[in-house]
Amino acid sequence: METIVRIPTPLRTLTGGADEVTATGGTVSEVIEDLEKRHPGIRERLLDDKGVRRFVNIYVGEEDVRFLDGLKTALKPGDQISIVPAIAGG
Amino acid sequence: MKHVRARVLLVGVGGLGCPAALALARSDIAGLGLCDDDRVEQTNLHRQILFRAADVGIPKLEAAVLALREIRPDLPVYSHPTRLLPDNAVALVREYDVVLEGSDNFATKFLAADACALAGVPIVHASAVRWIGTALAVGVRGRPCYRCLFEDVPKGDSPNCAEAGVMGPVAGVVAAAQVDLALALVSGQPVGGQLVTFDGWHDVFRRRTVVRRDDCTLCGRTPRIQSIEPVAYASHACAG
Numbered sequence: 001m002e003t004i005v006r007i008p009t010p011l012r013t014l015t016g017g018a019d020e021v022t023a024t025g026g027t028v029s030e031v032i033e034d035l036e037k038r039h040p041g042i043r044e045r046l047l048d049d050k051g052v053r054r055f056v057n058i059y060v061g062e063e064d065v066r067f068l069d070g071l072k073t074a075l076k077p078g079d080q081i082s083i084v085p086a087i088a089g090g
Numbered sequence: 091m092k093h094v095r096a097r098v099l100l101v102g103v104g105g106l107g108c109p110a111a112l113a114l115a116r117s118d119i120a121g122l123g124l125c126d127d128d129r130v131e132q133t134n135l136h137r138q139i140l141f142r143a144a145d146v147g148i149p150k151l152e153a154a155v156l157a158l159r160e161i162r163p164d165l166p167v168y169s170h171p172t173r174l175l176p177d178n179a180v181a182l183v184r185e186y187d188v189v190l191e192g193s194d195n196f197a198t199k200f201l202a203a204d205a206c207a208l209a210g211v212p213i214v215h216a217s218a219v220r221w222i223g224t225a226l227a228v229g230v231r232g233r234p235c236y237r238c239l240f241e242d243v244p245k246g247d248s249p250n251c252a253e254a255g256v257m258g259p260v261a262g263v264v265a266a267a268q269v270d271l272a273l274a275l276v277s278g279q280p281v282g283g284q285l286v287t288f289d290g291w292h293d294v295f296r297r298r299t300v301v302r303r304d305d306c307t308l309c310g311r312t313p314r315i316q317s318i319e320p321v322a323y324a325s326h327a328c329a330g
Contacts, residue, residue: 009220019291054241059298067301082296084287086240088199089219089256090106090192 003031003075006082014039028058029071031081046083047071055086096187096276099123101174101202103150105137105261106192106216106268112140113269114190115158121166122158123186126150127173137258174198176320179205188272189213192265197323199236200243204315204322207232207308212275212282216268218256221290223264226300227271229282233309234302239285242307243323260290267295 002022007015015021023038025031036043046056051071058065059082065073075081098119100107103126114122130138130145130153138150145153151169158167170182174193183189183205191202191213199215206213206228215236216225228235267286274281283300307314315322 009222019289055244057239062296062298064298064301066303084224084285086196086244087217087219087222087224088194088196089217090102090104090194090261 001026001075001077004080005031005035006080008083008085010085010087011042011045011083014042014045026075027071028060028065028073028075028081031075032071057084058082059084094187094276094278095120096273097121097123097185098272099125099170099183099186099189101125101189101191101198102193103138103140103154104128104134104192104194105218105256105258106265107190108138108140108154109262109265110190110192110216110269111154111158112161113266115162115165117269117273119165120187121168123168123170123182124151124154125170125172125174125182127171137256137261139258139262174201174205176201176318176323179318180209183211183213184209186211188276190268190272191215192217192268196243201318201323203228203236204308204318207235207315208318212272214268214271214275216264218261218264220255221257221260223260223267223288223290225264225268225271225286227275227281227284229275229280231282233306234283234300235306235309237308237315238303238306239300257290260288263288263290 002024005021005023007019023031023034025034032043052058060073060079096119098114103124128150130141130148130150132146140154140157151171155167179201189206189211193199212230214225214227271281285298285300287296304311
């Protein structure tokens with residue numbers, strides 16, 4: 001199943017500037033693995049050895065995966081993943 | 091909805107603080123505090139819309155007070171020509187009914203979050219980098235909070251925005267959302283935990299609700315942060 005992933009500005013250097021990409025997988029974890037194949041280096045920006053990096057939030061629809069089933073969160077057709085990193089600027 | 095003539099503190103008078111000050115000056119607030127120790131630079135002018143070319147080189151607060159006086163002569167404006175620091179943060183925020191944090195570095199963001207939680211003062215955090223911006227409202231009970239979302243001060247592995255720059259109109263839009271959330275908070279509206287993101291490239295707003303984390307060090311079930319410890323706020327600055 002293909003899922004749309006919205007890419008924030010700081011990570012677009014890894015997606016050739018694309019703000020939206022697609023990846024395949026039945027869970028958030030599988031989608032990230034597929035993203036890594038298509039856009040090498042992106043997994044390291046999202047995950048560390050404990051899971052989702054603490055300065056990054058991954059949403060499925062409107063829900064933070066930390067409050068769903070984490071990286072095991074199952075995806076339904078039509079779900080969109082968005083990545084919200086911590087930013088400081090103004 | 092209750093109507094409160096609030097005293098409002100802006101932490102950071104930059105790309106977010108300037109448009110926020112302009113919006114607040116035209117609102118029915120009781121007073122406006124400004125906390126910043128920078129001087130106006132030429133590179134600020136595209137987004138820091140309180141300032142003019144003639145202000146380059148002078149302290150931001152000096153220029154801001156003059157600009158605000160022209161707009162709203164009767165509004166009390168309180169200058170705090172300092173950075174928000176571990177030794178002044180709690181006492182400073184305690185003087186106000188709500189804080190708008192628009193600083194350009196993570197250390198100040200976390201310090202403001204912690205100080206407001208400890209003082210029982212609501213806060214709206216905001217950030218803008220390039221085409222994207224966020225605003226997060228934290229209510230008077232302090233939960234969910236900024237640490238529920240981002241946990242702790244980055245130590246080098248956060249996205250690098252040091253050279254990213256900020257689009258002026260994006261900063262203006264995010265500051266408007268920040269002011270809206272702040273005025274809603276002091277009016278008793280249940281906007282605590284609301285996270286607004288704005289994608290200025292596509293002109294898309296998204297609104298999500300941040301959920302309190304039980305293990306949050308600031309507002310969780312057994313919070314570890316009980317006071318301001320300076321060592322906790324060492325961080326890499328990230329220019330806006």
